[in-house]
Amino acid sequence: MRKNLDLFLTFARISASCFGGGYAMLPFFQQELVEKRGWLTDEELLDLNAVAQCTPGVIAVNTATFCGYRTRGFWGAIWASIGILVPPILIVTIISAFFWSFAENPWVQHALTGVRACVCALIINSTIRLYRKAVLDVPTFLVFLAVFLLAAFVGLSPAVLVIGAGLFGLAYHKIRKEGRP
Numbered sequence: 036m037r038k039n040l041d042l043f044l045t046f047a048r049i050s051a052s053c054f055g056g057g058y059a060m061l062p063f064f065q066q067e068l069v070e071k072r073g074w075l076t077d078e079e080l081l082d083l084n085a086v087a088q089c090t091p092g093v094i095a096v097n098t099a100t101f102c103g104y105r106t107r108g109f110w111g112a113i114w115a116s117i118g119i120l121v122p123p124i125l126i127v128t129i130i131s132a133f134f135w136s137f138a139e140n141p142w143v144q145h146a147l148t149g150v151r152a153c154v155c156a157l158i159i160n161s162t163i164r165l166y167r168k169a170v171l172d173v174p175t176f177l178v179f180l181a182v183f184l185l186a187a188f189v190g191l192s193p194a195v196l197v198i199g200a201g202l203f204g205l206a207y208h209k210i211r212k213e214g215r216p
Contacts (some may be wrong), residue, residue, distance in 0.1 A: 039114040041108055045072070046099050046118030051126070059154045060095045062161035064102070076108045077168045089194035095119055174207055 049063045061084060068075045075083070083105065087097035096119055103115025137143050170179050178200050185191045 038107055039110055042103055042111050043114040043118040046103070046115045047122050050095070050099075050119045051122035058094065058158050058193045060098070063163075064165065065161055069103060075102060081106065081169055083163055089197040114153060115179065144169050178203055 045067060045121060049067055052058045053063050060149055064084075065077070065080060069077055080102075083101040084098050087094050087101055090097050097114055098110045099115040099119035104112035105140055107114070122177075170176050182196045186193070186196060187203070
């Protein structure tokens, strides 16, 4: 039970200290789950996040559920999911009661502008760190480049991109393996 409580508190802390949703949580997941606790490797976090992006639902909750399951099984998935959900439910409920009374306040607007810029920087930093672990050779760089261009300029669904990249990876390694003597 202690480990489930630890999972709950870890994900609740990540959720309560993060601003910007699932992508913004990635650096927090990386720092807490990989670097600090050693529950996952960078590669596992990348894999779990990729699957979380192409399954229905909120990316942060999906990632937490998969991470919880990976570390503690079914009950870990439940406790991690509850942990990631409780803080935003409480915070959004409180803020929604007062938001419209201070939303136009210039101080609030300026603070949110700074926070949004910070979130972008954290996402870019996490992306660079994960890039170094995921893009290992020319074929993976080409997949990275193709997915980036299709996502940025064509607007394909992340699920389509992840499935397509996975199929490419399977085909590439099958061809490569069969080409060996």
